[in-house]
Amino acid sequence: MKVSIFQPTYLSWIGFYKAIEWADTFVFLDDVQFENHSWQIRNRIKMAEGELMLSVPIVRNFPQDINQVKINYTTNWVKKHLKSIELNYSKAPCSREFFLLLKSIYQAQPEKLVALNVNLIKGICSFLGIKTDFRCSSKLGVGNLDKNEKLVAILKKLSADHFLYAEGAWGYMEKEINLYYDNNIQLTPLTFVHPVYTQLNGTFIPYLSIIDMIFNCGKDKTVAILKNIQL
Numbered sequence: 622m623k624v625s626i627f628q629p630t631y632l633s634w635i636g637f638y639k640a641i642e643w644a645d646t647f648v649f650l651d652d653v654q655f656e657n658h659s660w661q662i663r664n665r666i667k668m669a670e671g672e673l674m675l676s677v678p679i680v681r682n683f684p685q686d687i688n689q690v691k692i693n694y695t696t697n698w699v700k701k702h703l704k705s706i707e708l709n710y711s712k713a714p715c716s717r718e719f720f721l722l723l724k725s726i727y728q729a730q731p732e733k734l735v736a737l738n739v740n741l742i743k744g745i746c747s748f749l750g751i752k753t754d755f756r757c758s759s760k761l762g763v764g765n766l767d768k769n770e771k772l773v774a775i776l777k778k779l780s781a782d783h784f785l786y787a788e789g790a791w792g793y794m795e796k797e798i799n800l801y802y803d804n805n806i807q808l809t810p811l812t813f814v815h816p817v818y819t820q821l822n823g824t825f826i827p828y829l830s831i832i833d834m835i836f837n838c839g840k841d842k843t844v845a846i847l848k849n850i851q852l
Contacts, residue, residue, distance in 0.1 A: 623644050623784075623785065624645065626786070627649070629650075629651060629687070629739050632675065632741060635815075638746070639847055648757070651687045654687075655684075661738065663676040667822060668822065675702050677737065690734040692731070699730065706832065710833075748835070748840065749847075769793065770800065773800045783809065784806050784807070786811065810852075818837060819838070
C-alpha cells in the first residue's frame with residue numbers, strides 16, 4: 622500500500638498532484654497546527670508581468686489546527702481571485718471548461734479553509750481523471766502525537782508499506798528514522814526535476830499552481846506530464 626501524507630494547500634503545485642497520482646491512498650494532514658503565511662492560504666499564478674500571489678484571507682485565531690481555520694469573507698476576495706485567473710488565462714488553450722469548474726468551487730464559499738483546499742484538490746483531480754482514495758488524518762483516530770509518531774500511526778492504520786513524504790519533512794523524520802524502518806515502511810522523498818512546458822507571457826516560471834499547467838497544456842498533456850515525472 623503506497624501512502625502520501627500532506628497538509629492541504631491552496632491551489633497546490635504540480636508536486637502535490639504527483640504525490641496524489643503516485644499513491645493508493647492520499648491523506649490530508651488536517652489536524653496539525655496551522656502555520657501563518659504558509660502555502661495553505663496562498664499560491665502563485667502567472668501574469669504578463671511575471672508571477673502573481675493569490676492569498677486567502679482568514680479569521681485569525683492562533684494557535685489552531687488546520688481544520689479549525691475559518692475563511693474571512695468580509696472582502697470579496699473570491700471575485701478578485703476568479704477575475705485574476707480568468708484575465709491571465711483567458712487566451713490559454715484550456716480555458717472555459719476548467720475555469721467554470723474552479724468558479725463553481727469558489728462560489729460555494731465554504732466556512733473552513735480546509736474545505737476550500739480539499740474541494741479544489743478533489744475537483745482538479747476529478748477534472749484530470751486522477752483516482753485515489755482520499756482520507757483526512759482527523760478522521761483516522763490516531764490521536765494527538767508527536768510528528769513522527771503521528772505519521773507512523775497513520776501509515777500503520779492504513780497498512781502502508783511505502784510512504785511518499787515532502788522533502789522538507791526529512792529534517793525531523795531522520796531524527797527518528799527507525800520508527801519507519803521498524804515498521805517496514807519504505808521511504809521516498811518528493812523530489813524531481815520540474816518539467817518545462819509552454820506558458821503564456823514569455824519566460825517560463827516553475828513551481829506555480831498546477832492550474833497554470835492545466836490552462837496552458839490542457840487535461841491530457843497535464844496527466845501525461847504528471848505520469849512521466851520520475852521520483
